[in-house]
Amino acid sequence: GENVEQHPSTLSVQEGDSAVIKCTYSDSASNYFPWYKQELGKRPQLIIDIRSNVGEKKDQRIAVTLNKTAKHFSLHITETQPEDSAVYFCAASFTSGTYKYIFGTGTRLKVLA
Amino acid sequence: KAGVTQTPRYLIKTRGQQVTLSCSPISGHRSVSWYQQTPGQGLQFLFEYFSETQRNKGNFPGRFSGRQFSNSRSEMNVSTLELGDSALYLCASSTVAGGNEQYFGPGTRLTVT
Numbered sequence: 518g519e520n521v522e523q524h525p526s527t528l529s530v531q532e533g534d535s536a537v538i539k540c541t542y543s544d545s546a547s548n549y550f551p552w553y554k555q556e557l558g559k560r561p562q563l564i565i566d567i568r569s570n571v572g573e574k575k576d577q578r579i580a581v582t583l584n585k586t587a588k589h590f591s592l593h594i595t596e597t598q599p600e601d602s603a604v605y606f607c608a609a610s611f612t613s614g615t616y617k618y619i620f621g622t623g624t625r626l627k628v629l630a
Numbered sequence: 631k632a633g634v635t636q637t638p639r640y641l642i643k644t645r646g647q648q649v650t651l652s653c654s655p656i657s658g659h660r661s662v663s664w665y666q667q668t669p670g671q672g673l674q675f676l677f678e679y680f681s682e683t684q685r686n687k688g689n690f691p692g693r694f695s696g697r698q699f700s701n702s703r704s705e706m707n708v709s710t711l712e713l714g715d716s717a718l719y720l721c722a723s724s725t726v727a728g729g730n731e732q733y734f735g736p737g738t739r740l741t742v743t
Contacts (some may be wrong), residue, residue: 549730551680551732553734559736560720560735560736560737561673561720561734562734563660563731563732563733566731582686606672606673608673610730617663617675617685617686617688618663618732619674619675619680620665620672620673620674621672622671622672622674623672
């Protein structure tokens with residue numbers, strides 16, 4: 518069935534270092550891959566997304582890469598700051614007639630000052 | 631534009647009772663999805679509505695149901711509540727069904743005692 522695996526579940530980095538979170542999806546029909554950031558007690562916020570016809574997308578310190586052949590995509594955060602500390606979720610949109618998102622289990626990122 | 635709103639924000643119910651949660655999407659958004667978020671299971675897809683039609687349903691028992699009105703507002707109902715239904719229930723809206731940016735509401739925190 519449809520599945521999204523996300524690793525690692527927790528990640529601690531020093532301020533200024535880079536952080537990488539990886540996700541693997543099962544359905545080759547997936548064509549949209551968003552990343553959400555959820556701070557404690559708040560709603561998930563869309564921070565970046567990528568579509569299947571693109572291999573990489575950047576937005577300031579955040580980038581996402583997609584490897585369709587291997588069915589995995591990654592979130593890269595450079596020059597991490599304490600305010601980057603949150604739980605990050607990846608998701609894959611399965612649009613082969615079903616129109617739903619499957620989320621990864623989340624990565625708790627801690628940026629140590 | 632106003633964001634996605636959900637009411638109520640907090641709810642305490644007793645086992646066996648039923649509950650109705652409400653979600654108002656961003657103006658112009660016709661798709662509303664519902665998710666259950668728990669610490670152990672992450673974000674689990676419940677169902678998605680588009681133009682008053684349920685387009686897809688996740689793997690939840692029939693006690694979980696929903697509907698969407700002509701103004702795109704959506705309600706979710708849970709009957710015969712169980713302790714395990716305690717969770718944060720999030721709705722998200724987008725302009726089209728699947729494959730497009732979803733924006734989350736603040737959630738309804740349901741506690742079943």
